Amino acid sequence: MKYRYLGRSGLLVSRLCLGTMTFGNAQWGCDQQTSSAIVDAFVGAGGNFIDTADMYSGGESEVMLGAALKAHKRDDLVLATKCWFPTNGAPTSRGLSRKHIIEACEKSLKRMGTDYVDLYQFHGPDPHTPMEESLRAADDLISAGKVRYLGCSNFYGFQIAQANGLAALKGYERLVSAQHLYNLVRRDIEREILPACDAEGLGMICWSPLAAGMLTGKYRNKDKPDADTRIGIQATITLPRYWFEDSLKMIDLLAEVAAELGKTPSQVALSWLFGDRRITAAIIGARKVEQVEENLLAGDYDLPDDIRQRLTDGMPLKLGYPYEWMATNLPNTFGKAEFEPDHTQRLPK
Ligand SMILES: NC(=O)c1ccc[n+]([C@@H]2O[C@H](COP(=O)([O-])OP(=O)(O)OC[C@H]3O[C@@H](n4cnc5c(N)ncnc54)[C@H](OP(=O)(O)O)[C@@H]3O)[C@@H](O)[C@H]2O)c1
Numbered sequence: 001m002k003y004r005y006l007g008r009s010g011l012l013v014s015r016l017c018l019g020t021m022t023f024g025n026a027q028w029g030c031d032q033q034t035s036s037a038i039v040d041a042f043v044g045a046g047g048n049f050i051d052t053a054d055m056y057s058g059g060e061s062e063v064m065l066g067a068a069l070k071a072h073k074r075d076d077l078v079l080a081t082k083c084w085f086p087t088n089g090a091p092t093s094r095g096l097s098r099k100h101i102i103e104a105c106e107k108s109l110k111r112m113g114t115d116y117v118d119l120y121q122f123h124g125p126d127p128h129t130p131m132e133e134s135l136r137a138a139d140d141l142i143s144a145g146k147v148r149y150l151g152c153s154n155f156y157g158f159q160i161a162q163a164n165g166l167a168a169l170k171g172y173e174r175l176v177s178a179q180h181l182y183n184l185v186r187r188d189i190e191r192e193i194l195p196a197c198d199a200e201g202l203g204m205i206c207w208s209p210l211a212a213g214m215l216t217g218k219y220r221n222k223d224k225p226d227a228d229t230r231i232g233i234q235a236t237i238t239l240p241r242y243w244f245e246d247s248l249k250m251i252d253l254l255a256e257v258a259a260e261l262g263k264t265p266s267q268v269a270l271s272w273l274f275g276d277r278r279i280t281a282a283i284i285g286a287r288k289v290e291q292v293e294e295n296l297l298a299g300d301y302d303l304p305d306d307i308r309q310r311l312t313d314g315m316p317l318k319l320g321y322p323y324e325w326m327a328t329n330l331p332n333t334f335g336k337a338e339f340e341p342d343h344t345q346r347l348p349k
Pocket of ligand 1: 123153179206207214228230285286290
């Protein structure tokens, strides 16, 4: 297993993070026995980074994770959870208000049976709460010893810059990570989110790195998903997100490349992510131990550069404006220096 620093922090995490959204899910998830076996396999292979959220399986994911962790040394692990989604019917039980953040964190600690969370994440942006209020509440949790580091998920690029600008101004703890959808067929975050993270010192933790199972290749040459899989059960969400002409072509290319390398499509799709140093970790979700065992190989398998490029070129991302404008005008405007200064912003090309 290889380890990476979580953004501009001193926290070293395994580049595979274990996702626990399946734990306790009655339709596309697993029971306590399998959840514990998944945790055992992951930790046994050197994984130290585990992600959950208060809303997964209505809180059951945190409870099952807590039970599974009893067999392991809690302090050696980096435990991440999140708040934002409603957890009960109360009007205050949602979003990123001070009241909800503090209540949600305390309830997560109880469910998991631990005194602290290593990474506490805002699960999404709250358009109605001032960012300052949320950051101050999270900062208080850190001062109280309940949280070690702070991250966001599903934020827009401007909010990442806004949050860390405010944190610097007010002396609050900064965001050190972002958790966003990123995989070979959904590369949207390359436009604004990854550059914002890079500039602001956030490590990217990718969710659905296998496109909910599409990139395992198991749906190849099928005209619809098997009814008993994640993609089949959650079809209203997953089909528009992942099942389109270009993604089906990408899966063919992925299968071809994987066969050449003697690896599986999942292993190659996960490894593709780590060729970009802005990526700290990929969160692998599973409902069976065998799936985790297969995916764990990507913890220390690196793709040859030319193969990685072949996959990247397989479904090019159209960056659009203002990238086109910059491509036309940048070289003629800033071509005079012998070399770029160290403080050059790394804009996507
Ligand atoms: N922050 C957010 O908004 C957000 C959103 C979503 C997820 N997440 C986090 O990201 C984690 C991972 O997300 P995800 O579950 O969508 O990830 P994923 O890795 O893209 O998909 C996982 C699913 O793919 C299938 N699968 C995985 N490995 C396989 C293999 N080797 N062979 C065959 N099938 C395989 C399994 O589903 P089937 O067996 O049912 O096909 C599994 O549940 C979650 O647990 C959660 O921690 C965060």
